[in-house]
Amino acid sequence: MLYYTPCSLLLGAIFLALTFIYQSNAQLSSTFYSNTCPNVSSIVSNVIQQALQFDTRITASLTRLHFHDCFVNAGGPSWNVLVGRRDSLIANQSGANSSIPSPTESLANITAKFSAVGLNTTDLVALSGAHTFGRAQCRFFNQRLFNFSGKGIPDPTLNSTYLSTLQQNCPQNGNGTILNNLDPSTIDTFDNNYYSNLLTNQGLLQTDQELFSTNGSSTISIVNNFANNQTSFFQAFAQSMINMGNINPLTGNQGEIRSDCKKVNGS
Numbered sequence: 453m454l455y456y457t458p459c460s461l462l463l464g465a466i467f468l469a470l471t472f473i474y475q476s477n478a479q480l481s482s483t484f485y486s487n488t489c490p491n492v493s494s495i496v497s498n499v500i501q502q503a504l505q506f507d508t509r510i511t512a513s514l515t516r517l518h519f520h521d522c523f524v525n526a527g528g529p530s531w532n533v534l535v536g537r538r539d540s541l542i543a544n545q546s547g548a549n550s551s552i553p554s555p556t557e558s559l560a561n562i563t564a565k566f567s568a569v570g571l572n573t574t575d576l577v578a579l580s581g582a583h584t585f586g587r588a589q590c591r592f593f594n595q596r597l598f599n600f601s602g603k604g605i606p607d608p609t610l611n612s613t614y615l616s617t618l619q620q621n622c623p624q625n626g627n628g629t630i631l632n633n634l635d636p637s638t639i640d641t642f643d644n645n646y647y648s649n650l651l652t653n654q655g656l657l658q659t660d661q662e663l664f665s666t667n668g669s670s671t672i673s674i675v676n677n678f679a680n681n682q683t684s685f686f687q688a689f690a691q692s693m694i695n696m697g698n699i700n701p702l703t704g705n706q707g708e709i710r711s712d713c714k715k716v717n718g719s
């Protein structure tokens with residue numbers, strides 16, 4: 453079972469089915485809520501189920517929030533566990549922070565950011581699989597569509613059919629806030645199609661396609677593995693979510709309990 457407190461807790465419910473790794477220590481424990489809220493697991497699951505009926509994107513939103521939260525709190529990695537954590541005082545859902553990888557960074561730079569918090573390339577490729585659902589605004593990838601790296605042509609690692617679609621959705625000097633599906637094949641389903649898309653040059657963000665299209669990269673074989681074996685992806689994703697959640701978690705009187713998951717209280 454994977455449990456988190458308040459906002460992070462919601463996320464945990466999504467991954468109950470995927471998660472089977474379980475440890476405990478003094479501060480974060482698997483029984484943190486056993487007295488104060490014994491049914492926390494089913495309550496959270498019900499909330500998520502209800503929310504999903506209104507917004508199929510909530511899983512993607514929560515995953516992104518967890519990602520941002522974990523990265524801004526990045527300090528020394530800790531491989532302990534799971535419940536009793538609190539929400540960050542720094543990460544807004546939209547807040548930028550230099551320790552958060554950006555969608556236009558080089559694979560080498562992203563790998564370094566992950567490594568700095570104790571996550572390896574398997575974690576990087578597995579966690580990128582969260583782009584199996586959700587949307588991205590044009591401004592996060594339109595640098596690929598017309599004049600990539602100042603060379604006068606689109607990113608050569610973009611599938612030409614897919615490129616045409618994206619150029620229509622995101623015209624030059626158009627509205628950068630328009631949304632596009634991160635996984636054009638199965639937009640709201642949590643599956644391994646994200647990786648099959650990379651095999652046909654249909655990664656939306658530069659940082660997605662780089663995992664497969666960077667010559668000689670050790671990430672290529674991991675992408676191939678996840679594209680060919682969904683079970684392998686699901687197992688790796690669950691483990692990497694835990695690894696990421698254990699980056700210097702906030703406990704006790706650190707952090708806070710958010711009243712609105714999107715933002716730090718009082719901001």
Ligand SMILES: *[C@@H]1O[C@H](CO)[C@@H](O)[C@H](O)[C@H]1NC(C)=O
Pocket residue numbers: 490491494
């Ligand atoms: C927990 O949930 C079960 C079934 O969902 C219910 O029967 C039980 O009363 C609940 N316990 C508490 C303490 O809410």
Ligand SMILES: *[C@@H]1O[C@H](CO)[C@@H](O)[C@H](O)[C@H]1NC(C)=O
Pocket residue numbers: 541542543544547548715716719
């Ligand atoms: C969070 O966002 C609010 C506006 O929504 C802003 O006022 C605040 O400065 C942001 N905090 C951080 C740490 O980025």
Ligand SMILES: *[C@@H]1O[C@H](CO)[C@@H](O)[C@H](O)[C@H]1NC(C)=O
Pocket residue numbers: 524525526548549550551
């Ligand atoms: C980003 O996070 C780091 C580490 O938590 C913090 O020291 C830094 O001030 C943050 N930068 C911004 C721009 O918020």
Ligand SMILES: *[C@@H]1O[C@H](CO)[C@@H](O)[C@H](O)[C@H]1NC(C)=O
Pocket residue numbers: 556557558561
């Ligand atoms: C990679 O990181 C270096 C050092 O922080 C920076 O100068 C460079 O612009 C980054 N490159 C990319 C493509 O992100």
Ligand SMILES: *[C@@H]1O[C@H](CO)[C@@H](O)[C@H](O)[C@H]1NC(C)=O
Pocket residue numbers: 572573574575691695
């Ligand atoms: C990354 O770490 C995991 C353990 O969490 C390990 O199983 C995996 O082989 C490592 N991947 C690489 C590429 O070193």
Ligand SMILES: *[C@@H]1O[C@H](CO)[C@@H](O)[C@H](O)[C@H]1NC(C)=O
Pocket residue numbers: 599601602603604605
């Ligand atoms: C592409 O961008 C470069 C650098 O910004 C610029 O010099 C060049 O004229 C642009 N090419 C086209 C076709 O717009």
Ligand SMILES: *[C@@H]1O[C@H](CO)[C@@H](O)[C@H](O)[C@H]1NC(C)=O
Pocket residue numbers: 627628629630
């Ligand atoms: C861009 O689109 C958003 C809605 O998607 C709208 O709120 C905003 O005003 C538009 N901006 C411009 C410059 O047209």
Ligand SMILES: *[C@@H]1O[C@H](CO)[C@@H](O)[C@H](O)[C@H]1NC(C)=O
Pocket residue numbers: 611612613614651652653654
């Ligand atoms: C581009 O995508 C199409 C599917 O839309 C696929 O059939 C084709 O093989 C892809 N091309 C390349 C070069 O990957």
Ligand SMILES: *[C@@H]1O[C@H](CO)[C@@H](O)[C@H](O)[C@H]1NC(C)=O
Pocket residue numbers: 665666667
């Ligand atoms: C990768 O290598 C192939 C052939 O070996 C080459 O055509 C391609 O341009 C290279 N891609 C990059 C991004 O360097």
Ligand SMILES: *[C@@H]1O[C@H](CO)[C@@H](O)[C@H](O)[C@H]1NC(C)=O
Pocket residue numbers: 681683684687
């Ligand atoms: C797929 O991955 C799982 C988990 O790593 C493994 O047990 C299974 O043997 C793999 N299946 C194939 C066909 O390789």
